[in-house]
Amino acid sequence: MNRDKIKNAIRNIPDFPKPGIQFKDITTLLLDHDAFSESIDIFCEEFGNSEIDLIVGIESRGFIFGAPLALRLGCPFAIARKPGKLPAETVSAEYELEYGTDSVEIHKDAIKEGDRVLIIDDLIATGGTAQAVGELVTKCQGDITGFAFLINLAELKGSDKLKPHPVFAIIDF
Numbered sequence: 001m002n003r004d005k006i007k008n009a010i011r012n013i014p015d016f017p018k019p020g021i022q023f024k025d026i027t028t029l030l031l032d033h034d035a036f037s038e039s040i041d042i043f044c045e046e047f048g049n050s051e052i053d054l055i056v057g058i059e060s061r062g063f064i065f066g067a068p069l070a071l072r073l074g075c076p077f078a079i080a081r082k083p084g085k086l087p088a089e090t091v092s093a094e095y096e097l098e099y100g101t102d103s104v105e106i107h108k109d110a111i112k113e114g115d116r117v118l119i120i121d122d123l124i125a126t127g128g129t130a131q132a133v134g135e136l137v138t139k140c141q142g143d144i145t146g147f148a149f150l151i152n153l154a155e156l157k158g159s160d161k162l163k164p165h166p167v168f169a170i171i172d173f
């Protein structure tokens with residue numbers, strides 16, 4: 001698998017959405033059929049032999065990678081969303097932002113007790129979002145199998161927050 005092809009298909013936008021942030025724009029990867037499809041192949045290769053009952057994708061770019069992976073692995077797909085978006089009964093978890101807090105929600109009936117759950121997003125930065133989604137899984141009595149990301153901003157050491165769970169990323173920046 002050619003990870004350089006995937007890395008080169010991701011566009012860096014400096015100072016978006018604010019000064020100092022190097023925004024990793026995956027829309028260019030999505031326009032590149034080979035690179036997008038190869039990224040799903042790599043996730044499949046990594047998790048094809050894992051025992052996973054459910055994939056949870058994190059709003060919104062986690063949906064783009066989580067849904068095709070769930071179809072390829074033959075398992076159900078649930079979505080973790082920003083507050084107020086999901087129509088049925090939810091559980092929620094808060095996480096810290098630079099200023100203040102935010103939260104994520106999941107439908108209460110999306111995860112069954114004992115489900116082995118893989119959590120997926122496009123990118124891990126500080127790890128706060130993924131950690132909060134992990135909390136949702138635990139609150140619903142699911143078991144976290146691991147976390148998967150297309151991109152890890154390695155110097156932020158976000159994966160430390162997700163210990164002791166395994167963290168897989170296709171690309172480190």
Ligand code: AMP
Pocket residue numbers: 021022023024025058059060061121122123124125126127128129130158
């Ligand atoms: P964090 O909670 O700090 O790990 O942030 C992860 C979430 O924010 C993911 O859903 C990412 O899509 C988004 N995100 C954070 N930093 C970036 C970045 N530099 N480029 C693109 N997306 C980012």
